[in-house]
Amino acid sequence: MRLLKAKVLRFESLASTNTELARLAGEGAEEGLSIVADEQTAGRGRLQRAWSSPKGGGLYFSILLRPTIPQEQWPLITFMAALAVGDALDEAGGVHTDIKWPNDLLSGERKICGILAEAIETPAGRAVIVGIGINLTQHAFQPELANVATSVSEASGKSPDREIILAALLNALARWYSLLHEPGGREKVIAAWSNRSSYATGRLVQVSNGDEIWQGTTSGVERDGALRLNTPNGEIRLVRAGDVCSVR
Numbered sequence: 354m355r356l357l358k359a360k361v362l363r364f365e366s367l368a369s370t371n372t373e374l375a376r377l378a379g380e381g382a383e384e385g386l387s388i389v390a391d392e393q394t395a396g397r398g399r400l401q402r403a404w405s406s407p408k409g410g411g412l413y414f415s416i417l418l419r420p421t422i423p424q425e426q427w428p429l430i431t432f433m434a435a436l437a438v439g440d441a442l443d444e445a446g447g448v449h450t451d452i453k454w455p456n457d458l459l460s461g462e463r464k465i466c467g468i469l470a471e472a473i474e475t476p477a478g479r480a481v482i483v484g485i486g487i488n489l490t491q492h493a494f495q496p497e498l499a500n501v502a503t504s505v506s507e508a509s510g511k512s513p514d515r516e517i518i519l520a521a522l523l524n525a526l527a528r529w530y531s532l533l534h535e536p537g538g539r540e541k542v543i544a545a546w547s548n549r550s551s552y553a554t555g556r557l558v559q560v561s562n563g564d565e566i567w568q569g570t571t572s573g574v575e576r577d578g579a580l581r582l583n584t585p586n587g588e589i590r591l592v593r594a595g596d597v598c599s600v601r
């Protein structure tokens with residue numbers, strides 16, 4: 354059993370919680386070290402995008418992990434993180450979420466949370482920083498994104514308590530991370546993720562990855578977390594990177 358003991362450092366303002374935690378990991382920080390910032394001035398998202406992080410808008414959180422599962426399973430760390438955020442929002446935010454591959458949390462088809470997992474080299478070995486950004490209020494993002502983004506306050510109709518959501522998130526991360534390290538944990542995490550994602554099977558999607566765009570119907574995920582896509586010409590494509598959007 355792998356115990357995850359989180360120790361949380363709090364900051365008023367940081368460029369990025371992921372960047373600061375990577376620095377501390379390089380200095381030998383232990384697994385479980387976590388950072389929360391009230392605001393980020395250079396918050397980062399997937400695919401080199403910026404993550405808007407104004408004060409009072411969201412939960413901006415990163416945790417350092419030093420997984421001992423085989424490296425080919427590391428993509429499942431984002432799966433377990435998405436499951437943990439889903440639990441935390443259910444239990445402490447009053448919001449039921451869907452997961453869009455690989456790790457966006459949606460409420461009513463709009464994004465409520467993003468996850469950025471970054472593998473880094475440290476003197477103590479390869480590690481992962483899992484960064485989680487949860488929109489707590491509508492202030493988290495620009496008003497023009499209101500058709501694609503939402504927040505815990507909008508989705509639940511209540512004013513969210515960041516600390517209660519954070520406590521639930523830490524508990525849920527400990528549970529799912531421990532499960533991932535157990536024998537058969539990989540299968541359980543994939544099964545739970547697939548159960549909670551309306552994108553896992555039978556969904557007509559478009560995937561864009563740089564200059565490439567594919568369309569197809571999803572048909573589950575591989576053992577390493579890659580999304581299987583049945584394309585119109587009968588091929589199966591495995592998607593390991595890119596943006597997925599629903600085609601209606």
Ligand code: BTN
Pocket residue numbers: 368369370371372393395396397398399400402404412413414415457466467468469484485486487
């Ligand atoms: C995405 O959906 O593109 C991922 C967004 C991840 C944002 C979080 S906020 C906390 C952590 N620090 C960062 O700079 N990014 C992540």
